[in-house]
Structure formats: C-alpha cells, structure tokens
Amino acid sequence: MNKIWLTGVAVALSLALPSNAWASSVADVLRGFQPSRLMDQSVETEPQQFWWLKSAVKRIGSDYVADNEERLEVQRLRWELYEISSNHSEAAIYERIMETWKAEGYEETFSCRAVSCGSSQHWAVHVFGIPMLYGLNRNQFYSTGKVDGNIRVLYVVRRGTQTNYVYWLEASQQLSSDVIPDRLRAGAAIRATDYEPDVWLDILDRHPEWSLMLVGHDYSSSLGQARAAGQAAADQVRDRWTSAGVAGDRVNVDSVGYLAPNDANPQARVKVILPPQYR
Structure with a gap:
C-alpha cells in the first residue's frame, strides 16, 4: 500500500518494538x-x-x-x-x-x-x-x-x-534507546538532546571501549559565528553529560557551524557520532 505522505522502507510486521512502546x-x-x-x-x-x-x-x-x-x-x-x-x-x-x-x-x-x-x-x-x-x-x-x-x-x-x-x-522523532548503538555503528548522527544524559551514560557503560563525539551545528550568518555557536551548544551538552556521570575522556567536542545539511531546521543543535575506529 503506497502512501504519498510517507517515504522510506517499510519493514516486516514481525519486527518487534519495546514492550512499553506503541500500545494501541x-x-x-x-x-x-x-x-x-x-x-x-x-x-x-x-x-x-x-x-x-x-x-x-x-x-x-x-x-x-x-x-x-x-x-x-x-x-x-x-x-x-x-x-x-x-x-x-x-x-x-x-x-x-x-x-x-x-x-x-x-x-x-x-x-x-x-x-x-x-x-x-x-x-x-x-x-x-x-x-x-x-x-x-x-x-x-x-x-x-x-x-x-x-x-x-x-x-x-x-x-x-x-x-x-x-x-x-x-x-x-526519537529512536528507541535500545537501537541507538546499532545506529551509531552504522554511521548515523543522532541528536543529543533527544535523550536525557543518563541514556548516553548507560550506552557508554554498556560499551566501555567507546568514546563519543558531540558535533555542534549552527546557522548564523557567518561561518565564524556559526562554528562558535555550534561549539558552545556542544560544550553545554558535554557539561550536562559529565554532571550526570559521563567521564570527561569518553566524550569529545567539535563544531561544523553551517557546513552540514540543516535538515530543514535552521537552529543550533548537537549531534552524537561514533568515531570510525569504534564501528
């Protein structure tokens, strides 16, 4: 059944979601x-x-x-x-x-x-x-x-x-936290603020060999302003994570300003990426 308002690949109905989700x-x-x-x-x-x-x-x-x-x-x-x-x-x-x-x-x-x-x-x-x-x-x-x-x-x-x-x-708009590690391994960039810091702490606890990268995005008028704003946003997320118990050496911070697609959302945001050496 094709639907005009949806694009993407439908998966088999037998795929299970977490038992606490999607209760009809x-x-x-x-x-x-x-x-x-x-x-x-x-x-x-x-x-x-x-x-x-x-x-x-x-x-x-x-x-x-x-x-x-x-x-x-x-x-x-x-x-x-x-x-x-x-x-x-x-x-x-x-x-x-x-x-x-x-x-x-x-x-x-x-x-x-x-x-x-x-x-x-x-x-x-x-x-x-x-x-x-x-x-x-x-x-x-x-x-x-x-x-x-x-x-x-x-x-x-x-x-x-x-x-x-x-x-x-x-x-x-949120992934189930259970599938975040697989998406990160596949190279997905996941919005940090979609999940509480304790979710990321749990993921890092379950994967002690990992460190994560926080990448700031911003769409200010100049690249310098955009990178600075993106850096500030990523630093703020890192501070929240460390306050929740994430070790400082488990997270790195960078900013690309507006040098990345804005996903039709021209607002500052921070994405989580798993560096290639851990995939």
Whole structure:
C-alpha cells in the first residue's frame, strides 16, 4: 500500500518494538464497537519523511495544499486501519477514541469534522494513500496532536455503504534507546538532546571501549559565528553529560557551524557520532 505522505522502507510486521512502546489504545476502544476487524497495519523503524498536516487539505489547481503543515524526519512509525460495523455511529467511535487519548495526555493541535475538513477523497487518496478511506464529506473526523512527544493522527469516516473506517497513526522523532548503538555503528548522527544524559551514560557503560563525539551545528550568518555557536551548544551538552556521570575522556567536542545539511531546521543543535575506529 503506497502512501504519498510517507517515504522510506517499510519493514516486516514481525519486527518487534519495546514492550512499553506503541500500545494501541485504539484497539482497546474498538473492542466496544463490535463487529470490527483490523484491515491493515504497519510498523516502520527506518528513518523517513513525514508530512504532518495541522489543517485541512485544499485543492488549488492540480495541487493539494494545507495552511499549516510540517515536513519532519521521524525515526519510528506505526499505523492501523480498522473496519467497524454500520451498527455504530462514526461520531461515537471518534469521540470515544478522543476521550481515551486525552486521558493518556494527548494534546490536540488541530481537528476538523464534516465538510470543514474538505474532501474525504483528498484525505483518502492524496494524504493517506488509502482509497478505502474515501467516504462521505459530512461523516468524517480528523484530529492530530502529540502525546509524550509523539505525533498522533486519527481519521474516522463513514462510507456510502454505511461502513465505518478508523485510521490512526503514531510517529516518533526519537529512536528507541535500545537501537541507538546499532545506529551509531552504522554511521548515523543522532541528536543529543533527544535523550536525557543518563541514556548516553548507560550506552557508554554498556560499551566501555567507546568514546563519543558531540558535533555542534549552527546557522548564523557567518561561518565564524556559526562554528562558535555550534561549539558552545556542544560544550553545554558535554557539561550536562559529565554532571550526570559521563567521564570527561569518553566524550569529545567539535563544531561544523553551517557546513552540514540543516535538515530543514535552521537552529543550533548537537549531534552524537561514533568515531570510525569504534564501528
């Protein structure tokens, strides 16, 4: 199943994630709306670009645009698609899921319903890439926001056949800490501040032969300013690490200023790299 808003390689569904991650509260909710069945699902653990829509989609000429959208690199992503009997109201399904998510700490960024969302065909075909979600414009609901730093998306729609469909997605910009060492060995550069210092301390404890490199990035107007700002940001991260117990000889600091791709995020940041001799 191709989806326009995702690029990257999907991995087999049998790949396991940590047991405390990706708990599907939607599946729990839908046990109260029988008969229902899981139609499709995917767990993806390769970095990929994610199109985060925070407004309705509009068609302008041959293009589909949103007033508020963001292109992000995410590290993990999971989605599920359910079919729900016409015995239930799509509004009741949506509201029950929203109640559960908000109890989990979900903070909504944007929502729409019915014709205020625009065309259901646009959402189904040009956003999700799942034609099965093409339903009635007056019977659709969309919500997106965050919980525990992870992006969530929910789309509920009723088709002309009166069958209901529920699509939900959760995307994380963070790697599971369990896979960080493998990504570092593969040459990945991981944002230092995505994880608390004790995570990095634990990784270094588990790999006593390693030292890590903190590389500062900044996008000030001149190279000299950018390198100085990047150095300051990397020094600040190193200080936090050493305060948490990381030995000073286990971490080195450098800065490249703006001499590296900015990942569409022109802000100072610090990446962690495993030097080649340890890979």
